[in-house]
Amino acid sequence: MSTLKQLGIGMLGYAFMGKSHSHAWKSIPTFIWPPPAVPKLIVIFGRHEDRVREAMIRYGYKKYVTDWRKVVRDPEVDIVDNGLPNHLHKDPTIEAIEQGKHVVCEKPLGRNAQEAKEIYEAAKRSSVKTMVAFNYRFVPAVMLAKKIIDEGLLGKIYHFRARYLQDWIVDPNFPLVWRLQKEYAGSGPLGDLGSHIIDLARYLIGEPSAVSALTKTFIDERPLPDDPTKKGKVTVEDTFEAAIEFENGAMGTLEASRFATGRKNFNNFEINGEKGSIEFNLERLNELRVYLKEPDERKYLEGWRTILVTEKIHPYIKFYWPPGHIIGWEHTFINELAHFLDAIVNDKDVAPQGATMEDGYKNNVICDAIIESAEKGKKVLIKY
Amino acid sequence: MSTLKQLGIGMLGYAFMGKSHSHAWKSIPTFIWPPPAVPKLIVIFGRHEDRVREAMIRYGYKKYVTDWRKVVRDPEVDIVDNGLPNHLHKDPTIEAIEQGKHVVCEKPLGRNAQEAKEIYEAAKRSSVKTMVAFNYRFVPAVMLAKKIIDEGLLGKIYHFRARYLQDWIVDPNFPLVWRLQKEYAGSGPLGDLGSHIIDLARYLIGEPSAVSALTKTFIDERPLPDDPTKKGKVTVEDTFEAAIEFENGAMGTLEASRFATGRKNFNNFEINGEKGSIEFNLERLNELRVYLKEPDERKYLEGWRTILVTEKIHPYIKFYWPPGHIIGWEHTFINELAHFLDAIVNDKDVAPQGATMEDGYKNNVICDAIIESAEKGKKVLIKY
């Protein structure tokens, strides 16, 4: 182990993302062997001292702080992992970059394109490695989809349609959490869920050129989390629905909602090309559905095949289990953060597998265009 | 049998629709017993004498003609069934109505709203029964969906999303058939496939209030059917993509394409309500997928259930086979035409189960709005 480089991790946030990222950092050496470097869990930040102290113990950090500036300035920290809410993406990320830390930041990069642009420009000015945590690029099945497309097995692409559906706020008494307030979140399911499918569209198909969209807030007011007898205003959309066209001529729809009863984490896309098609659903993330035209003499065998993406030859699977022993949602982070370690240690580009700050910025531009299209009732061209 | 009323059928067209409608008329007494009336297959019309003569023999008509006017004026004919291409919907349908025949006409009713309006007004002036053949209203699973919605099991509806996908013109050498020419078809997959999902949206959810749409023609020129060495211009869209909102506040997407490789007859809709959701796919038309919230003490049992819609208690199934013995696509016509017979013999309304000429007209209005939205790059309000 003396020959294994170690890198110190400073984690911002201990909740959903704090837990998933911390588990990933810890699990890297178990699975990714030899690892590019062994992550050392140095410090974790959170606002609530009791909770961040508990998180430190659970996840195995050396220490905790309640001021994020102490993380980004900590000399033991090589990598800052920003898992904070959206309104705390910009400042800590930029300051960490300026402190010479490598930074991985959760998505969406900014609450809007302007914020994202500032982060992107800070990254451009620096030589540290930076990445936006669009972790679904690291689902083995999604990487297999990318490979199939890049090899030309689908031919010219005609359609990309995606919808990211959840159902956790259908109840009108669900409280006004930060994700429902523009001040903190920037937007609703658009930035939270839509940014993922926009990223997958760009990763898999290419740049969008125009959108025509509608948005809607179904429930205007909700109980305040701290005082449910009072209500506050929902200031983000509850759904967006968009028609989209791509620079390469492909056409499709994009949609996200938290009002799709029965859909729990239904990030579902379908791609149709002249020679084949692909479908994916995050709720069955170990599977990829693929249709490939066969030569004439085998045409009677054409069908949608369900590839169980658990073979050693599939992306990242050699690090895990034998065929049919499926991985879970959390493994996307193990793959992603190992990729980031590799970029840092071996001075490789984060792109094209990982999402760069430029990707994060462009993603925000598209989100803004969707909002603008809905507000103005007209088609909006995408311009970076 | 002496007590069974007989009604004479005059069929316009012998191809795809001629075959499916004729089989349905013939099969009604076998399945729907006692039938409202026994259809007598009198006469079939087609332009090509050899083919229409063969059709007469195969399907069991008494005679054939090569002039449609002879059908609509035939005194033995009580019901005219118009299965001709779209440009031949208006004149024969109106003349049949004016001759006092009951008329069922294939969809889309007109090549555009103006044509449809003329037919609709002719029907209003007359006392004959008229119906537009939106046969997917008569899929037992779709009728079950309607029942579930009407009973309030889904609660308030938040989303309707539908896509009707096929793949039969992906090959650029597929010829320039009438369905690809605006003169004959009016539009491309919009009128052919999109009109079906628009009808299902109206049947199941209610009236749309606005659309924001994009369209595209992927392949501009195709070989002429009669001389493949020459090419002609494709004058309809190859796909449309639309965001839609409904009067009742629901939001969604609509899409149709003939470039979705691997999708053969994928008429797929999903409805999300506050208490449950429904999904349907025409390629598995005996199944309905339904998600229903459970009371708290049974919440651990919530899931998408696949209802095999083949029980005696399901719509129309008592006329067919025991549970699990599935029906096919053609049974939609048996159900639909038996419904029309019932309306005629027992002087009932075709609506709300069947689609009226008014439904056909409104459908064309929405199709026109989608085209207008795409052409102008703006959201268009639906006005009848």
Next chain:
Amino acid sequence: MSTLKQLGIGMLGYAFMGKSHSHAWKSIPTFIWPPPAVPKLIVIFGRHEDRVREAMIRYGYKKYVTDWRKVVRDPEVDIVDNGLPNHLHKDPTIEAIEQGKHVVCEKPLGRNAQEAKEIYEAAKRSSVKTMVAFNYRFVPAVMLAKKIIDEGLLGKIYHFRARYLQDWIVDPNFPLVWRLQKEYAGSGPLGDLGSHIIDLARYLIGEPSAVSALTKTFIDERPLPDDPTKKGKVTVEDTFEAAIEFENGAMGTLEASRFATGRKNFNNFEINGEKGSIEFNLERLNELRVYLKEPDERKYLEGWRTILVTEKIHPYIKFYWPPGHIIGWEHTFINELAHFLDAIVNDKDVAPQGATMEDGYKNNVICDAIIESAEKGKKVLIKY
């Protein structure tokens, strides 16, 4: 039509099989064009005069009788179609053969191997065409499975496992119908359902060599159909469970039950070969699931493909509808009876596509061996 041969049909039975066979005879010219011959529906037999008269009208027969001997001796009848309960397979079938009629008889051929042997020997003595109505050989997806196996795409076969599950007698108050009485049925789900999967095993894989089986009657007594206040004894098994080996070395399980709640008509088989596998489920009879090993360089694409067996190149589909427009359970009879017509008119062998009387006899031998194995608690070798 003058050039089309006509053959007179005499139908025994008007209930479930009477309806499905009559519809098939009537539909042959609509779909199978040109047909080998046009079936003329001459006469239908049933014990209950009111019901058989109604059946005559519904299905379009010229006349009805209440004595089956009048059918098998009717000079207008060329083909006798025996859809009667199992205890009425032997006598009418043998007498029809001896009267020089072609005969198609429902399955199982006999209540036991001895009965089946008598029928088989009568057929051997005659020159008429005979067939046992194992209609699932005529499901297009099953025929595709046969083709795939025969072409060697699966390689050596290691496993065949099948289960035919229904749930219509789970309720202990379901009455003691003829299918639950050995006197009429011969056996329970073994002859009713098991005979189908035994036939598919022989059709697809080859001859079984031995069985080890268990049987059980879950509910011993049931209400009498005519007087539900009294109970009678169930004299057949409610389920059988068998391990099976084949002459070619393949191994598997066979099972049938009417106590599988939620399984409606679940005739489900799976075949595993060294190069691939196949799965089928009658409740989705338009689909075949196929797994095929790929060459090494494409191994990442291996998966179970769902073939939608509705393409023109698929068996019998050219007679029906465009891709994705599915057929129903009843189409198996149209295919089967058209095949029988072809064998008669063109003096072809019924085998190997259709099941011969020899197939019917061997099927009964295997059923008897399963009963014997369960009764004696030992493995039984199959000997014809």
Next chain:
Amino acid sequence: MSTLKQLGIGMLGYAFMGKSHSHAWKSIPTFIWPPPAVPKLIVIFGRHEDRVREAMIRYGYKKYVTDWRKVVRDPEVDIVDNGLPNHLHKDPTIEAIEQGKHVVCEKPLGRNAQEAKEIYEAAKRSSVKTMVAFNYRFVPAVMLAKKIIDEGLLGKIYHFRARYLQDWIVDPNFPLVWRLQKEYAGSGPLGDLGSHIIDLARYLIGEPSAVSALTKTFIDERPLPDDPTKKGKVTVEDTFEAAIEFENGAMGTLEASRFATGRKNFNNFEINGEKGSIEFNLERLNELRVYLKEPDERKYLEGWRTILVTEKIHPYIKFYWPPGHIIGWEHTFINELAHFLDAIVNDKDVAPQGATMEDGYKNNVICDAIIESAEKGKKVLIKY
């Protein structure tokens, strides 16, 4: 953390089971909070020094040894985790028990019932906690199945059918690994895979009373792992097929094979009761398929529901992620070992959730009965 008890772990084996168990021990505090105790990874044993040293580093053990006796006698070790091949279950497990260590041992407990009995008796003589690692009892979906059955939602059980299918030795050139040699493994897929479905049968349904089985070795000789130019004899079965009956009257089939091309880890069971049914497939371990009869007025809603077992109310899920964020195969071990920690720390019974040494012994008895039935060609009664 000072208040958290710590327990020292001694791991036997570093390969497949060594990796999955070590990851589980390490991940317990991250997920299961507060944990019954915090596992301290003390020592890992393996025969090959290079590999076990690497394993020590990867998984985070303090030390490694190449003599298993040093583990079972190590004073820092509280729990011995035996993940060695089957022939090394008995001696190390018994000696660890006798050294006063708590022991969790991989399945099957013995190579045969006699070995298992010796272990079971050693456990009975001791007061340490012992468990057999039948980890599929700890799949949340399987635990949900258990709950549904125990609550009586299925009513009386009529059927249990299970098959555990893999395909990793279809290639005749796959080498003669220890799992194919009776000396090391005891049996083939019977002990490896069949023992899992036998355990699930006993866990979910109850005790089997009799089996009628067949076995077969498809490929008799295989290349030696160390010298592929030579072949050695396969001394275990390649498949078993069994009919089974249960003390409570239920009937079914059991089957395991490594020759089921396309089935990777297909542990699939189906249970049919008078009021409902359940189906499970390990390749989609986050899902449970459940069919429940509805009251008459809701009967039209009956269908197989796919429960996505990722809700907070589902077993163990509260420790992981939000709905729809699926877990993987490895989580079964986290759940299982946390359960064992709880039994140790809080002096609870391992049963009925966990498998005891008695369960392990009874499992081996059933395996032996299956072999005996196949060898003698007769039904064998289960006697413990």
